Amino acid sequence: MTTDTSPPAFQAVNTIDLVSIKDSKIVSVSVYSGRAEITRLFKFNVKTGQNQLNIVGLPRVLDKESFRVEGRGAATIHDVTVSTVTPPPIPTTSPALESLLAKKKQDEKALARVHKSLKSLETYLASVKAEHLDVSKLQEVVRQYDTTAGELDDKVTDLEKQLKDTDDTIAEERKKLAGATGDEKLNLKATIGVFADFEGEIKIALIYAVYSATWSAGYDIRVDMQTQEKPISLIYKASITQSTGEDWDDVPLTLETATPTFGIGVPVLTPWTLSVYRPVPAPVRSRRRKSVGMARSMMAMTAMAPGSAPPAPQPFLESEVSDIQYRGLQVSSKGNVSATFGVPGLISIPSDGDGHNVTIVKLALDADMSWAKIKNASEYTFLAGSASVYVDGSFISKSDVPLVSPDESFDCPLGLDPSIRVTYHPRSKKTSQSGFYNKSTVHTNTQRITVHNTKSAGTPDTLKIKVIDQVPVSEDSTINVKLVQPALVLPNADGSGTVSSVAGLVEKAKPVKVSSGVVAAWDGADEVSLSGGHEDEDVDALGREGRLCWICSVAPQGKVGFVLQWEVSAPSGTNIAGL
Template structure:
């Protein structure tokens, strides 16, 4: 009977590549705290089974994010990523043994020379004048000088040889330890590729790495003379990475979204109440046993049935798929995230230092306003309410603020979506002078049977716009002050001037007049170009901020803060008056006045 010879096993074609040498980074997407790298490899395969070994991948690579995409007549079978164990470091070599032997010989020779010098010194000190012929004294000194000089030269030569030997030993031990600087690139990827035909295959490795991030920064330049769009905002990004692999001439994309893994909506556990019953003391042995059982039961409750869930297997498609390349346009994706593609190519070394790139330069509109709280500080603060009328989402970051070319301050920019506005402080404006005059007080009594003491306070404020009369703009200045708020039913506070409306409350303490609420939020005209309003209501229609429907009208005036909105022309001056009355039963000692 003839036996068929089984077919021979087909040899596996092994392809060994080094990541940083045999590939090119074709895309980098940087997020906050991580980055996604796309590396492209080109290599030749043989028909049948091929095993691709790629070494030198970064240690900070997230193995869960690792994926492979390919193009060509081939099928990817399996992918594994593992840490390369460093080879054992040899402790010796023939060269090192020879150097150590030479060092030992030099050390012994140096010891002998030192001993000879010591003997020579001992001999010279032992010679006595009465035992030595004076005619031979010169010869003894000459021989001592010659011999000592030769021994000193020997010592110098041996010490030089020992230093050179030590340096050679250190260099040899460094060679034995192997190359340094690649401890951050110690991962290896093994990819099985079955090729239908022999030829070239392109494979892209896509993986996420930590130790990479970017943060937003801004230069805000204000031109006070500009009538239209006075704000020039330069949007910058500072990119930092220490992944171990340099990004050389790569297309870079900055992402504002933050990848999250395993973050779900939290669930509320039952919240129950019961009658408190003190715990009866038990013996320590019984208590320890109970605690141990309780911990075991808790551990069983936490662990899902059948142990931890198994990892999901990676499913690879056998059909060809093209590698996707990101565009370089700067685009915004609503209010959730935005993508910034940096034009051209950029290099970011793995040095942990911040590398700045400019994302875009924007010219924006802004409403300028001047704010002063003279009770605390008579200086006037200038601020701008800037509207992000662009398609770009502004991330939280630090801004350097320049007004008319001069650096003013550092300011924090909050997250700003397209068409959203934000406040930017622009420092102090010394050309606006605010005088907070001394407060006047007048006391009187009222009532026939139930006498009360009435204290009337008047506070005068003067605002002077000292800007040049050639300046065409009329400034809008906000002055903030306050009246006291009573916390006792026997003390009554009444605002006399300006005549702002307080809400009327019923017995239960709730607002009983809806119409009163509407009147309360409305500004009160004080004089030409000056209106008064409760602080907070000015953020409505007065200054172009939030709408009137968004105001918490019920809270207006509860803390006694009010403000004047003054429109003052250059070289103009306005006077403001705040007057209020505090009444209480006669003899009441009022605290806080």
């Protein structure tokens, strides 16, 4: 009986080589602001035991930390490595190129011989003298010259065409050689160890984030001034750009409003110190140049100090046929943090760096047409972006849309309306003296304002107009500013700002009737709830910056006038800056 003590035979590793673009399909793309997440699906056969999967042609802009692998089948993923592939040197020649160069050389020599023959023929003809030639043979000489020269000219034409075709073929061959190393944007390689329980087909998905991909929001806002109900038509668009090196051909695509952040930590507060101010004596003249030089050196050292943050770097004809509808995206709301827009069907976005537009949704929205405050009464989150504004079908202006959550309102300027004329008449200024012992100078300023609605009398709608103006605010206790007209008072002029006095503040902040169809209020009062709840503590800030407004209704061909009057008083002889 013999015992075999030799070790078991080494089991060879089965190597599988794949090219990312050729051997897989993108099954999902999620585009964020500044990056995208790609999911690629591979199908391949494995052998029982250890397999090494090599996938080349992954994009250079791939975020290696985001790379992960998911699989389906009776196998186990052992290890995953992502590395950069160093391209081989570009070949400078090939058998085909050498053959083409040899043919070109032969054609060039043949062309040179033909040109030499033509030159010899011309020389011979020039040497023939009429007195030495029989007149009966002159016709034969000319005929033979013409025939021979024509044959040589044809050879020149054929050879020149052959040389041109050969040059074009040489250029194509050299282009092939230069591109033999592949796209330099696709120079990453993934090596994945897979242990298979059985021989057969398995599926592996590579999920990775890439930079050089983004999307931005854009809007078309169309206003129908003749419609009372939902006068705003808002087309929400997305411009998708990517230059990752991979073309996204017929892929399911989603747009994400979330902005992933990385490396964010709790900020460190810099010391906040208080000290007694002591004037620094002026340096003597002989030391001035040295002091300035030291200060500049300290400034340079501060700018170059290790650990300091780098500066921030400084995208029809009308008919009875129904209109083509805009494709609406499927929206998946994720609370107030983010939202996901799913593009229906498949879409192709090439890696060309150009913006490719897709419509997210077309919405009909309500708006306060007095000053175009639009309410986002939809489930879509509006990202910040530019908007083209159309009023009654005519392009009016470009505007900006801020970040707007569902059920939130935003202001949208609709451009200038030339039919509304606001006239500021010359301001009246009067100066008077008051007081017996402590004399004061009072400066009274009166400004008349007229609003004229020049729309035709046949227009049915009365316009609601808001005019905003301001009076100066004193920054010195010796200077007093008093608003005379309109008769508004500061809500918290007496300094009572407690919660128990909120109801009183609200009462003071309410609009004041100036005349028929005209009320005045502190600017911002229409944006503050005046119901008297605890939220109304913002009422205290109304009027602190001197801004006020008039809200008036003006019928077509109608005029409305109002007066702004204020007084500035100060001790006599006071030089008031800014008056």
